[in-house]
Amino acid sequence: MRFLSFRLLVPLGTAWVQHGDSLPRVFELDIGQAKEIRVPGPGGEVRRGVRLLQVEESRWPNWHLAEAPGHAVLRAAEVQVEVGSTRATLWARPFEPPRLVDGLRLYVESTHTWATTPQLDPLVGMTHHVKMSCVAEGMPWGPPELRFPIARFRWQANTYGNTWGALVPYNKLYYHRGEDFGAIPDELEVVASLGGTVIQSPLPEGDGDSNHLRIRHASGLEFAYYHMNLETIPAGLTEGVVVGTGQRLGRTGMTWDGPRSQVNDPHLHWGVFRDGQPLASYPFALEAYLRDYPDSVLAVAGGYHYAMPGEPVELDASRSVARPGDASSATAGCSMMDARSTRRRRWSGRIGPGCTAKSCVSGLMMEVRIATTCNSAYGTGSGAGAWVQAGSTTHPCAGAGRECRCASGPGCGARPHP
Numbered sequence: 001m002r003f004l005s006f007r008l009l010v011p012l013g014t015a016w017v018q019h020g021d022s023l024p025r026v027f028e029l030d031i032g033q034a035k036e037i038r039v040p041g042p043g044g045e046v047r048r049g050v051r052l053l054q055v056e057e058s059r060w061p062n063w064h065l066a067e068a069p070g071h072a073v074l075r076a077a078e079v080q081v082e083v084g085s086t087r088a089t090l091w092a093r094p095f096e097p098p099r100l101v102d103g104l105r106l107y108v109e110s111t112h113t114w115a116t117t118p119q120l121d122p123l124v125g126m127t128h129h130v131k132m133s134c135v136a137e138g139m140p141w142g143p144p145e146l147r148f149p150i151a152r153f154r155w156q157a158n159t160y161g162n163t164w165g166a167l168v169p170y171n172k173l174y175y176h177r178g179e180d181f182g183a184i185p186d187e188l189e190v191v192a193s194l195g196g197t198v199i200q201s202p203l204p205e206g207d208g209d210s211n212h213l214r215i216r217h218a219s220g221l222e223f224a225y226y227h228m229n230l231e232t233i234p235a236g237l238t239e240g241v242v243v244g245t246g247q248r249l250g251r252t253g254m255t256w257d258g259p260r261s262q263v264n265d266p267h268l269h270w271g272v273f274r275d276g277q278p279l280a281s282y283p284f285a286l287e288a289y290l291r292d293y294p295d296s297v298l299a300v301a302g303g304y305h306y307a308m309p310g311e312p313v314e315l316d317a318s319r320s321v322a323r324p325g326d327a328s329s330a331t332a333g334c335s336m337m338d339a340r341s342t343r344r345r346r347w348s349g350r351i352g353p354g355c356t357a358k359s360c361v362s363g364l365m366m367e368v369r370i371a372t373t374c375n376s377a378y379g380t381g382s383g384a385g386a387w388v389q390a391g392s393t394t395h396p397c398a399g400a401g402r403e404c405r406c407a408s409g410p411g412c413g414a415r416p417h418p
């Protein structure tokens with residue numbers, strides 16, 4: 001389904017947008033350095049000087065990953081910039097949307113530390129303090145015909161989700177380079193976000209890994225689709241074949257390391273690349289979803305968080321996104337959570353009674369407390385803890401009688417999508 005009114009917010013006719021015009025401009029800066037950025041805008045070229053002022057990375061404790069330096073992992077980076085004469089704060093963190101600053105929609109792709117600190121899959125090739133990307137105000141993030149990669153998907157029905165830069169709840173120190181969309185295996189169609197040439201295919205025998213299809217669009221963008229079950233991929237979808245935008249590629253699956261093995265967290269991993277380098281995927285995914293689906297608000301309350309029993313977990317709903325004009329009817333999400341056994345190293349399902357959302361205050365911040373009753377279920381000793389995920393399952397939670405409660409209206413956390 002195409003949601004036409006969103007197109008009015010991004011006043012572009014697809015006919016005159018050239019592929020090169022709609023690609024985000026990617027650039028790196030060191031602290032104190034400035035660059036003139038020129039990008040095409042709806043009314044002509046937009047030029048702005050962008051200066052990087054300061055970078056402050058923050059970590060939080062993690063006793064689960066033995067290789068985490070100092071038992072801590074990166075949580076966020078606060079990036080101060082000056083655009084023209086406007087100072088602004090940008091964030092590198094999970095589920096962060098682009099921010100509008102003086103005519104530019106800006107995104108922090110990564111910081112140097114985040115990209116290169118020892119990890120499973122480092123982001124190589126960064127030589128400056130911060131890598132950023134941008135498009136002009138009023139321009140789409142990528143070609144405007146870009147489709148969300150799953151048909152009949154609904155954001156709030158996503159029970160497993162992870163995003164660009166986030167820590168993956170896995171037994172390795174692993175910051176994610178793509179988007180994970182949870183889905184029941186073999187149920188939902190995976191479609192080509194953009195048409196192009198298949199440059200990698202698991203057909204006919206399977207790739208022995210995560211059954212990875214990769215398609216290169218004429219713009220140079222490449223889109224990768226992982227974890228599909230081989231038998232759902234149409235025969236003939238092999239390297240060199242040309243596919244159209246929206247063409248069915250298969251169904252969401254659960255393949256990992258060869259066999260169907262993602263029993264507890266089946267999902268589609270969707271990655272975006274350019275010139276072989278991964279690009280921040282969340283802005284593309286967010287915008288494609290808003291084009292294809294009618295949701296008035298996408299509730300986001302953070303990402304994965306490792307928490308000790310008894311520890312309050314603060315969920316920040318300020319990254320939720322509302323369509324412009326719809327913010328007054330938005331409710332931020334208070335979500336159910338998943339917990340992961342730290343001892344048995346496998347998903348152990350939803351947090352049960354006693355570990356559910358205990359309090360959810362109105363406004364931007366919600367608080368969830370992992371009750372001590374989780375302790376016996378999820379491990380014992382000083383290393384015991386649980387992973388919680390919040391925000392990808394949305395409940396309209398303004399109803400009376402629920403402990404989990406958010407106010408309707410402005411201030412509930414959702415902000416218009418720039």
Ligand SMILES: [Zn+2]
Pocket residue numbers: 162176178179180268269270
């Ligand atoms: Zn993934």
